[in-house]
Amino acid sequence: MISVTDVSKRYGAVQALQGVSLDLRPGEVVALVGDNGAGKSTLVKVIAGVVAADSGAIAIDGERVRVGSPHDAQRLGISTVYQDLALCENLDVVANLFLGSEPRRWSLLRHIRMERATRDLLTSLDVRIKDIRVPVAMLSGGQRQSVAIARALLGEPRLVILDEPTAALGVEQTAQVLDLVRRLRERGLAVLLISHNLADVRAVSDRVVVLRLGRNAGEFRTAEATQESIVAAITGAAA
Template sequence: MSDPVLSLRGVSKRFGGVRALVDVDADVHEHEVLAVVGDNGAGKSTLAGVLAGAHRPDIGQVLLDGRPVVLGSPAAARALGIAAVFQELALVDDLDVVENLFLGHETRRGPLLDEVAMEREAWRLLDQLAASVPTVREPVRTLSGGQRQVVAVARALLGSPRVVVLDEPTASLGVRQTAEVLNLIVRLRERGHAVVLVSHQAGDLQAVADRILVLRLGRVHDVFDGDASYEDLLAAMTGAVRPGAKQSGTKPAGAQRTGTEQAGPDRAARR
């Protein structure tokens, strides 16, 4: 496996007396979906916030191509090629798709907005994602949940980031819309992005993940390959012991060691 694009080493984060992350190590590679799963309060959103520049670690390092970087803000993270899409999406319902994509980053020709160039770029991004948006000139309030998620991801892809962080992208979506978003994640991997997919829905992760990192109480409890069973993931998330499983510290079947020992063959290559 190639060297990781983005790494966390010994990252810890507190909010008052709450330890949200404790000594977290993680790696994500190009052409890979690293899924992060855990129960409520496990530290998933805090981890996404650290990668996106929304939270600065109290202890530890963030490495980009093996070099320490400071993600002091979302803008700093974007400048380094790390884009994030959070659960709230931050779309403006009354603006159309083009206006949402370029809000705050409008293309100009002299003193005027270059509407033609922005519309052309909007269609280019959506076509790359195989999006089924009927038109880029409709207000986003008319779009389905899955289509809104696609618009938010397309906006994140402006500037061609290397790492895309998706925080709970399938939350509150129906079956069909969830399938659209999962297909979108596969396309991001095929385009070469390193994808960090944060979710509490283990079943969704299994469909697209190359590796699955399980957080529990702010710590990395296990790292599984993408073929791990739902039962093993659930046991790792909750701390339960599966019937017949040994309690001597042996990791569940399919699990892998945390830290610098990472998964074997790239799952994308097996497809």
């Protein structure tokens, strides 16, 4: 569905990406892994329209597209949940989901519709939050991550990018988020998962793409790959 081909990006003397390619398909979770400085964040920012690549192309359904800004990415069906989640912790779940897309004219009826839409979306994702009117600051880490992912789905994207969604979460909260990733796949979405946790990667991904020093260093079918082979690609020991 989405193809990234021969993308390169340089920051001054630093070559962040060099000829990187990546294919993303509907109903598939692709894990993007690599050591710090491998180029993962830069590649995500290129796909999300945050930074412009120096060269290369992005195509959707075989047609080359321009992703010059985050607005372009959203219009093309690309939604990104960054590690900091970008939630307003003093606002409740409903307000966070519709932040930036609230109706221009407030009315009780529209307010009720927003609340109903929030409940329907969370229910469809099997996200359990007892009171959606409490400030997000009072939710657990896993619940906050779920709210951020739910907000990303409001625009009906085709690709959801998740940047370290289980970082700093406990075992139970991590399991909840990984279940949510599986439900995104069941909805037919393409999911790009960036993670340092290979246990999480092996639990939910269909393919693993490895970057090393800004280049493609390997691609594996998760069910067929050993952890040792993935680690070897990350570290360069396979070379």
